[in-house]
Amino acid sequence: MPTATIDDDQRRARLGARHLLATRGPSVEAVAxxxxxxxxxxxxxxxxxxxARLDHPATADVDAALYDRRTLVRLLCMRRTMFAVTATTAPVVHAAAGKPIAAKxxxxxxxxxxxxxxxxxxxLAEVEDATLEALRRRGEATAVELTRDVPALLEQVVVAPGKPYETRQNVSSRILRVLAAEGRTRRGRPLGTWLSSQFRWAPGTPWPDIDPAEARAELIRRRLAAYGPDTEADLKWWTGWTLTAVRRALADVGAVPVGLSTGTGHVLPDDLDPVDRPEPWAxxxxxxxxxxxxxxxRDxxxxxxHRPRLFDTAGNxxxxxxxxxxxVGxxxxxxxxxxxxxxLDDVGADATAAIAREAQRMADWIGGTRVTPRFRTPLEKELST
Incomplete structure (x- = not known):
């Protein structure tokens, strides 16, 4: 049974401080x-x-972390979702959440x-070996360039047969996706701007083997340090694990139950003390x-x-x-x-002014680039016209 309580105000204070929103971070890696x-x-x-979380925001710094220093890497991991994680965190994330997804x-x-x-x-192994060899020769290549070296990648399968949206698709996209999920390839620079989802591919190095239970415990430790308190349902949803795996990882890190406004959360054993409320932030x-x-x-x-206007029908x-x-909006x-x-709420003049300053800060670094979210939501579509 919980012996301590963490109220909603304290959770919001933790969120602001730990997610680098009340006090910004010094680097791309620190944010990740x-x-x-x-x-x-x-x-x-x-x-x-x-x-949004950097003292001196610049797309060039994110590019450098992803493609020059390679200190930030894209992984298919928690909840079968793509994340950008630091290279030092990637082996843990892959072993805990990415490797089972890659196998599936x-x-x-x-x-x-x-x-x-x-x-x-x-x-499949023959075609993969040929693809990896072609990639090693080229150093970096688009999917189209690889199909010139490995014609088998051009073979097609029917996607959604019998459905109104039935289409044919080259096998290359699925094969490259699986090789990336296993760490055998990685996504290089996009073909266009930083908004593009069409990437070049480069050779990868499979992640080192880590005991899955140890990796899950380490991932939960990092998660609780950043997001705690977490309920078991939060962790099951975020990780995509079974409830048994979540409970095992919580036990392995010695997580402590705490009372929340609704239900029971969990924090690390050294994280029971209240945190200072940060200065007001937008x-x-x-x-x-x-x-x-x-x-x-999320209440x-x-x-x-506010959810009907801020989320799409799939929960994005x-x-x-x-x-x-x-x-608040x-x-x-x-x-x-x-x-x-x-x-969507009346937050007063001081808050409105702070939000306006934050909007101007974003306008300054984004430089007029127009960003259209991949998943459109009602309020975003309304405001963008």
Whole structure:
């Protein structure tokens, strides 16, 4: 039974401080580690989420971390979602959450190819070996360039047969996706701007083997340090694990139960003391940002009444406006790139002024670039017209 309580105000104080929103971070890597990974399903989110938390935001710094220093890497991991995590964190994340997904992706690929083009595991291995050899020769290549070297990648399968949206797809995209999930390839620079989702591919190095139970415990330790208190349901949802695996990892790190406004949460054993309330802060966070998407139970920072305008029907959050740890509105860009926002709560003159300053800060570093979220939400679409 919980012997301590952490109320909603204290949770919001932790969120502001630990997610580098009340006090910004010094580097791209510091932001990624503070969030235990930046959502990367939409490439723009990596840049917008990171720059919202940096003292001196610049897309060039994110590019350098991803493609020059390679201190930030994209992984298919928690909840079968793409995250950008630091290179030092990646082996833990892969062993705890990425490796099981990669194995499932390979099983699905073999079924997909057996039904579509009659390939077995041996044939797939041949094509993969040829693809990796072509990539080693080129150093970096697009999927189209690789199909010139390995014509088998051009074989096609039917996707969604019998459905109105039935289409044919080259096997190359699925094969490259599985190789990346296993760490045998990695995504290089995009073909276009930082908004592009079309990447070049480069050779990868498989991640070192880590005992899965140890990796899960380490991931939960990092998660609780950044997001705690977490309920078991939050952790099950975020990791994609079974409840048994979540409880085992909580036990392995000695997590302590605490009372919440609703239910029971868990924190690390040295994290029971109250944290200081940070100075008032405002933030404009992008669609799919790791903070609003960080918990399954969101009432303590995102009022239920706001969700219909801020989420799409699949549960993806759009751009959000924050004041002192609570979502108070949403934002978008007009066709000319100017940020605009709408408040769903009356937050007063001081908060409105702080939000305006944050919007101007973003306008300054984004330089007129127009970002359209991959998943559109009602308020974002309304504001962007």
């Amino acid at each position: 580690d503070a969030l235990v990974g930046v959502h990367a399903t939409d490439p723009a989110t990596v840049y917008l989420s990171t720059c 992706e390979r099983r699905n690929l073999l079924t997909h190819l057996a039904d579509g083009v009659g390939w077995d595991a041996d044939r 933030a404009l966070l992008p669609a799919l940002d790791s903070t609003p998407m960080g918990w399954q139970a 303590w920072y995102l009022p239920t009444r 959050v759009g751009p959000t406006v924050w004041w002192n740890g609570t979502v 949403g934002w978008a860009q007009r066709p000319d790139g100017e940020p605009v926002w709408h408040l």
